[in-house]
Amino acid sequence: MTAITSHSGTTSPCHRQPVRWRHVPIYLVLGLFCLGSIGAFVWVFMISLKTTDEFLTTSPWALPRGLHFENYASAWEKAKIGSYFGNSVLASTVGASASVLISAMAAYVIGRVPFKRNELFANYFLIGYMVPTMLTIIPLWFTMVRIGVSSGMVPLVLIYIASGVPFNTFVLRGFFESLPSDLDEAATMDGASPFRVFWQIMLPLSLPGLASTFLINFLSLWNEFFLALIFLRQENATLPLGLFYLSERAAYTAQWADLFAAILIASVPVLIVFALLQKQVTRGMTAGAVKG
Amino acid sequence: MYQKSRRRLVIPFLMPAFLFYTLLLFIPLAQTMWLSLTNWYGHGGERPFWGLRNYKLIFMDPQFLNAAKNTGLFALSGGVILFIPAIFISWSLTQNIKGRGGFRYIITAPVVLSVVSVALLWKLLYDPVFGPINNLLKAIGLKQLALPWLGDTRTALLAVVIAAVWQQLGTWVILLSAGLERVPAELLEAARIDGANEWQVFWKITMPLVWGVLRLLFIVWIISSLQVFGQVYVMTPTGSIGGATKVIGILMYERAFHSYQWGLACAMATFLMSAILFLSLVTNRLTRRETIEY
Numbered sequence: 001m002t003a004i005t006s007h008s009g010t011t012s013p014c015h016r017q018p019v020r021w022r023h024v025p026i027y028l029v030l031g032l033f034c035l036g037s038i039g040a041f042v043w044v045f046m047i048s049l050k051t052t053d054e055f056l057t058t059s060p061w062a063l064p065r066g067l068h069f070e071n072y073a074s075a076w077e078k079a080k081i082g083s084y085f086g087n088s089v090l091a092s093t094v095g096a097s098a099s100v101l102i103s104a105m106a107a108y109v110i111g112r113v114p115f116k117r118n119e120l121f122a123n124y125f126l127i128g129y130m131v132p133t134m135l136t137i138i139p140l141w142f143t144m145v146r147i148g149v150s151s152g153m154v155p156l157v158l159i160y161i162a163s164g165v166p167f168n169t170f171v172l173r174g175f176f177e178s179l180p181s182d183l184d185e186a187a188t189m190d191g192a193s194p195f196r197v198f199w200q201i202m203l204p205l206s207l208p209g210l211a212s213t214f215l216i217n218f219l220s221l222w223n224e225f226f227l228a229l230i231f232l233r234q235e236n237a238t239l240p241l242g243l244f245y246l247s248e249r250a251a252y253t254a255q256w257a258d259l260f261a262a263i264l265i266a267s268v269p270v271l272i273v274f275a276l277l278q279k280q281v282t283r284g285m286t287a288g289a290v291k292g
Numbered sequence: 293m294y295q296k297s298r299r300r301l302v303i304p305f306l307m308p309a310f311l312f313y314t315l316l317l318f319i320p321l322a323q324t325m326w327l328s329l330t331n332w333y334g335h336g337g338e339r340p341f342w343g344l345r346n347y348k349l350i351f352m353d354p355q356f357l358n359a360a361k362n363t364g365l366f367a368l369s370g371g372v373i374l375f376i377p378a379i380f381i382s383w384s385l386t387q388n389i390k391g392r393g394g395f396r397y398i399i400t401a402p403v404v405l406s407v408v409s410v411a412l413l414w415k416l417l418y419d420p421v422f423g424p425i426n427n428l429l430k431a432i433g434l435k436q437l438a439l440p441w442l443g444d445t446r447t448a449l450l451a452v453v454i455a456a457v458w459q460q461l462g463t464w465v466i467l468l469s470a471g472l473e474r475v476p477a478e479l480l481e482a483a484r485i486d487g488a489n490e491w492q493v494f495w496k497i498t499m500p501l502v503w504g505v506l507r508l509l510f511i512v513w514i515i516s517s518l519q520v521f522g523q524v525y526v527m528t529p530t531g532s533i534g535g536a537t538k539v540i541g542i543l544m545y546e547r548a549f550h551s552y553q554w555g556l557a558c559a560m561a562t563f564l565m566s567a568i569l570f571l572s573l574v575t576n577r578l579t580r581r582e583t584i585e586y
Contacts, residue, residue: 106309158316
């Protein structure tokens with residue numbers, strides 16, 4: 001929660017006034033909006049503590065009669081949210097790390113090693129920035145079928161890695177270029193091999209940039225739905241896909257309590273990450289946008 | 293000598309990214325365009341070339357025209373609905389108000405939620421039986437307004453757009469706030485001293501300076517909203533009553549993975565890609581202003 005409080009400290013303390021009249025509409029709009037958003041989550045939370053019978057027979061506003069935290073255990077195990085959660089952690093971590101790593105290597109060469117085709121490669125990678133992965137899915141799916149991996153984590157993660165390359169090379173090139181230009185030369189003079197210069201000097205120095213880029217990749221993969229729908233089934237789903245299937249069957253399997261608990265299990269971790277790392281997420285988003 | 297030894301890095305360092313990108317993004321892109329010119333369907337391997345017939349077929353298909361209309365409406369209404377609140381909220385967050393960090397967090401947090409979570413949340417909120425929106429309307433005596441939002445041809449698309457906007461607003465606020473924070477305070481102060489009121493300061497000075505960010509946001513919105521799939525599919529998997537929310541993304545998915553009309557689906561994908569490219573170029577051109585150095 002540090003990210004939240006740090007902002008209010010920056011407002012100039014010298015003319016802190018009670019409440020200004022022209023601020024009233026601001027408070028009204030922001031307040032109502034936030035109240036609605038919080039209200040929605042409070043409602044989901046309340047229902048996640050009810051039994052499915054209670055949910056179907058009482059008013060949606062009624063407070064839960066008992067605190068059925070066992071709904072969370074049931075969602076985690078019986079509705080398999082736990083296993084979906086694990087799959088999502090796996091796919092997002094592997095996808096994001098691999099994509100950031102290979103993009104960092106390419107971006108380093110494009111940004112810092114002058115050769116004949118720097119701009120050509122930069123622009124080539126940039127084309128992908130405009131192309132939604134969704135629109136390439138049909139040949140992609142058939143290629144995967146042909147090489148024998150038409151479903152499961154393998155094709156999914158491979159495509160995840162590729163889909164991050166345009167954004168990552170673009171943003172990381174900027175980070176590498178912002179490092180002092182005589183750095184690699186000085187290190188090379190001291191006897192470091194070009195590879196060591198990259199691995200032990202450049203990567204550590206661009207860690208803040210790498211971290212922001214990783215975070216943006218991770219979040220977008222964590223939330224990815226379309227490719228998961230194509231390559232995974234209900235048994236090996238990632239969290240978004242698993243949630244979708246759970247919602248589709250909730251009505252006739254009477255798993256409403258599980259569904260509401262599952263929505264919170266899927267949302268609360270990312271909301272906490274965002275509270276803690278708001279600055280890094282914001283920086284990653286603006287880095288990709290401002291230069292674009 | 294030094295540059296030469298470094299140049300040895302070029303190929304091995306470019307290769308992994310190049311291969312992943314080329315094999316899994318660039319070639320499939322080219323293949324999609326090529327396959328849109330073939331009569332390829334079912335499980336057979338035959339892909340006979342038949343020119344632009346697929347395009348002719350989709351443009352005569354009322355379902356596709358309906359989907360194209362819905363996609364356009366989704367993009368347009370979403371952009372319009374996003375515009376004013378995003379500007380007002382970002383501007384508000386630059387003002388000296390209490391609880392700014394809290395407001396900012398709550399408004400921007402949906403950005404990190406998955407499209408599926410957000411779509412499910414709204415689907416449950418809209419539910420005609422237990423959803424709080426209709427229960428609230430009934431409680432305050434507006435029973436006639438308590439519609440089955442996602443199951444009514446008049447409201448379904450708008451209901452989906454509102455859910456998408458609620459999530460997208462965070463991106464707009466984050467980027468616009470970053471733009472607003474870069475506007476030098478002295479510039480605004482100077483205008484105020486010269487007698488400009490807040491309204492004039494905002495429209496004459498602040499807006500022109502963040503115009504670049506706004507343009508970018510419009511273009512990014514066009515790119516992402518024309519290919520919309522998840523939001524709509526999760527809220528209305530069948531495209532609501534009479535296909536009221538069926539967008540091109542969903543129709544393409546059905547044509548490909550339900551009825552195996554691969555060539556036809558590739559034509560839709562190619563059409564969508566061209567539309568995205570064309571509309572973002574047009575927006576880029578239409579919104580071009582002289583850049584202001586400050």
